[in-house]
Amino acid sequence: MTTAPISADSIRVGDSRTLRFEGEGYGSTVSFFLVTSDPGQGPGLHRHPYDETWSVLEGEATIVVDGESMVARAGDTAVAPANSWHRFTNTGTGTLRIVCIHASPVMIQEFAEES
Numbered sequence: 001m002t003t004a005p006i007s008a009d010s011i012r013v014g015d016s017r018t019l020r021f022e023g024e025g026y027g028s029t030v031s032f033f034l035v036t037s038d039p040g041q042g043p044g045l046h047r048h049p050y051d052e053t054w055s056v057l058e059g060e061a062t063i064v065v066d067g068e069s070m071v072a073r074a075g076d077t078a079v080a081p082a083n084s085w086h087r088f089t090n091t092g093t094g095t096l097r098i099v100c101i102h103a104s105p106v107m108i109q110e111f112a113e114e115s
Helices: none
Strands: 019-021 031-037 052-058 060-065 068-073 077-080 086-090 096-102
Touching: 052 060, 052 068, 060 077, 060 096, 068 077
Parallel strands: none
Antiparallel strands: 019 031, 031 096, 052 077, 052 096, 060 068, 060 086
16 A cells, blocks of 8 residues: 555556556555546447446536436536446537546456447
8 A cells, every 4th residue: 555646647548648547556445547638539338347436627528328428517427337338528629637436446347349
């Protein structure tokens, strides 16, 4: 377990603006992505065997959970129950900053095959 701050660069995904924190290596029972994306960007349809909770920090996201669409803006929170197919897309006109909290110390993602 670490008590020191974890630098953003140590959990950055490649050269992107996305941070990926998996709690297991740090003594935490949760994991998260901190996503910074441009309009039109977002992950493909996927699911997890645990809940995922989003907190929108900046911008606007259209979130789809099991086929139901909702718009979340800065300050809003949304939840995808365990095993539900979900995705989000930056549908605003500027930057989207969103925290994607995984209720697990290890991230487990299954992506849908989309045509």
